[in-house]
Amino acid sequence: MPAITHHIPDPMMAAYASGTLPHAFSLVVATQVSMSSEARVTLQAHEAVGGIVLEDSSSVAVSDGMKSNLLSMLDDSMPEEPVYARNGVYPAPVMEVLKGREPRWKPLGMGVKQDILAEDEFGSVRLLYIPPEQAVPDHGHNGLELTLVLQGSFSDETGRFGVGDVEVADETLEHTPIAGAGEPCICLAATDARLKFNAFMPRLLQPIFRI
Amino acid sequence: MIAVRDHRDKIAFASLFDHFAPRLKGFVMRNGTSAAQAEEIVQDVMLTLWRKAHMFDPHRAQVSAWVYQIVRNRQIDVARKENRPMPEALKEEPEAEPDATQILAVEQETGQLRVALSKLRPEQREVIEKAYLGELTHQEISNQTGLPLGTIKSRIRLGLQRLRHELKDLSE
Numbered sequence: 001m002p003a004i005t006h007h008i009p010d011p012m013m014a015a016y017a018s019g020t021l022p023h024a025f026s027l028v029v030a031t032q033v034s035m036s037s038e039a040r041v042t043l044q045a046h047e048a049v050g051g052i053v054l055e056d057s058s059s060v061a062v063s064d065g066m067k068s069n070l071l072s073m074l075d076d077s078m079p080e081e082p083v084y085a086r087n088g089v090y091p092a093p094v095m096e097v098l099k100g101r102e103p104r105w106k107p108l109g110m111g112v113k114q115d116i117l118a119e120d121e122f123g124s125v126r127l128l129y130i131p132p133e134q135a136v137p138d139h140g141h142n143g144l145e146l147t148l149v150l151q152g153s154f155s156d157e158t159g160r161f162g163v164g165d166v167e168v169a170d171e172t173l174e175h176t177p178i179a180g181a182g183e184p185c186i187c188l189a190a191t192d193a194r195l196k197f198n199a200f201m202p203r204l205l206q207p208i209f210r211i
Numbered sequence: 212m213i214a215v216r217d218h219r220d221k222i223a224f225a226s227l228f229d230h231f232a233p234r235l236k237g238f239v240m241r242n243g244t245s246a247a248q249a250e251e252i253v254q255d256v257m258l259t260l261w262r263k264a265h266m267f268d269p270h271r272a273q274v275s276a277w278v279y280q281i282v283r284n285r286q287i288d289v290a291r292k293e294n295r296p297m298p299e300a301l302k303e304e305p306e307a308e309p310d311a312t313q314i315l316a317v318e319q320e321t322g323q324l325r326v327a328l329s330k331l332r333p334e335q336r337e338v339i340e341k342a343y344l345g346e347l348t349h350q351e352i353s354n355q356t357g358l359p360l361g362t363i364k365s366r367i368r369l370g371l372q373r374l375r376h377e378l379k380d381l382s383e
Contacts, residue, residue: 015349018342019283019295025349027296034299043298044272045324050283050343051275052325059233060240062250067228070257074221078262092299 006165008032008039017046022122024190027093028146028166031188034091035148035164089151089163089186094127103127110134123192130154130179130187137176143193145169147177152185154178212274216264228257231278238282241344252289256282266300269314273321283345 008016008029015021016029033039084095090103097117105113111131118125123143130136132152147154148166156175161167169175179185214223232253239249259281267277287295328339338355341347347355 009353011353011355012349014342015347015352017280017283018345018347019287020345020347020352021349023293023296030296030298040298040301044276046343047272047276047280048321048324049328049339050279051273051277052321052328053340053343054234054238054279054282055275055325057234057238057241060237060246060249062232062236062253066232066250066254067225070228070254071221071225073258074224074261086299093296096296 006159006161006167007036008042008166009168010042012168013039013042014046017043017050022192023118023120024123024125024192025144025146027097027117027125028148028188028190030093031091031150032148032164032166034086034093035150091150094150094188097125103129105129112136123190125188125190128185128187128189130177130185132179132181132184135176135178142171143191144171145189145191148188150186150188152183153180154185154187155180212264212267213269215261216267219264224261227260227274231260232257235278235282238344239286242346244286248289252282252285255285259285268301270310270317271301273317276321279343286345 012021012025012029016026021029029039029043033043082100084092084100086092087095087100090098094117103115105115107113111134113129115127116124117127127150128136128147130152136154146166146168147161149161149163151163153160153162154177155161156167156177158167158173158175160180212223212227214220215227235253235256236246236249239252240246244252256278260278263281267274284295284297287293328336331339338347342352342355
């Protein structure tokens with residue numbers, strides 16, 4: 001199995017559609033689907049299968065009165081839910097996690113910045129800002145890392161990733177991503193484990209930066 | 212569903228209820244959820260169906276696929292107390308006429324997909340059901356070499372492929 005792809009692999013899309021993908025990765029998938037009609041079509045195919053499984057589920061009779069009770073609720077006012085719209089390079093799912101605010105960049109050194117959007121025991125998801133032509137320290141992975149490009153591009157040993165491309169890196173990959181020339185590279189990156197940096201300093205700083 | 216969406220037709224909604232509510236209850240109870248809690252979930256799903264009807268687009272999905280996505284969201288919300296991140300809604304052209312050919316293509320492809328799934332060996336079919344009921348983790352799905360994920364994708368691609376170009380035009 002190749003360690004790298006530019007799109008969301010099928011098993012991951014199926015896990016997202018069925019709702020078992022951890023939150024950090026789900027955010028990357030939802031964001032990529034927002035950016036790519038190819039990915040949206042793939043997701044719809046998986047949801048169609050889910051729909052068939054639902055249609056073919058054996059029916060269990062609902063309680064008497066449930067229907068009339070529900071029909072009487074149709075005119076109730078709807079609870080207000082905030083709706084987040086895309087803002088610049090940030091698609092709606094990212095804006096939702098940001099709760100509509102601008103990213104709060106924290107410097108990581110060498111002009112690289114991050115904003116940790118969410119973390120739990122299953123992993124973390126962050127926005128990364130890399131100045132043009134800047135390298136991110138050589139690092140390997142304990143688990144799976146998904147990096148989706150929102151602006152600019154980056155390249156590493158495995159290829160070049162532009163806007164909408166996602167790099168799926170597993171523990172076999174040690175890489176040094178370098179941002180492309182031109183615009184700064186802004187990525188949405190999710191991991192299910194802490195990254196391992198090879199240089200001494202970044203490893204020392206790891207607890208501070210929570211990478 | 213279109214009558215519900217465009218005319219807020221409660222009689223049409225009642226027949227959607229008759230079709231989906233018992234299936235939804237069966238679907239939700241398959242993972243061991245109690246009948247009482249399953250009914251709460253069914254009620255929430257049916258209310259969402261009514262309230263978010265404007266988001267249903269027959270050019271992209273059949274009602275069952277849309278209901279599937281809603282019920283899984285509700286189940287995740289109940290089980291994990293978290294909202295699953297959802298993709299951006301596509302902007303609809305307000306003046307756009309429904310494209311009967313596209314709607315039919317989506318229906319036909321879903322029908323073909325159902326036939327393909329019914330021809331799977333029982334153990335394969337079982338894995339598919341477990342996966343889409345949300346009983347397999349990402350890792351478990353990745354390890355299932357017998358899971359015909361490629362077939363699923365290609366089966367439903369042809370009609371949706373046409374749509375893909377239209378989506379592209381809309382998003383760019």
